[in-house]
Amino acid sequence: MAYKCILLLEILLLSILIVPIRSYKHDNVMVGGWFPIVNLNDPEIVKAAKFALKKHNKMAHTKLHLLRLISGEMQIVQGSNLKLVIEANDGLPVAPGIYKAFIFARPSKRNHFVLKSFETVHV
DSSP: OHHHHHHHHHHHHHHHHHHHHHHOEETTEETTSEEEOSOTTOHHHHHHHHHHHHHHHHHHTOOOEEEEEEEEEEEEESEEEEEEEEEEEOSSSSOOEEEEEEEEEOTTOSSOEEEEEEEEEEO
């Protein structure tokens, strides 16, 4: 009898601890799911886009400058994953290019952003 009570207590405690974690939502979106970034002018989002361009410029020996953010999606993990579509140019009198950046934003770290990928969509 005591064994059954302990087992039921363990199941109850696990359900109390696990269910809230799995059903936690951010603006009606499950944690781990992707959702659109509503405010592309948010200073942290703009900072992430500029970081991505700076890192890409360093690796590819280019001089791209942010013109505007076209769209973006965010995924909440232990930090945030950002998929940003960026319009940028290199200062030359040619049409700007469209680029996709995938960035991981770490909470409360000195090196806040990590560029995971950067690709040209249209030039």
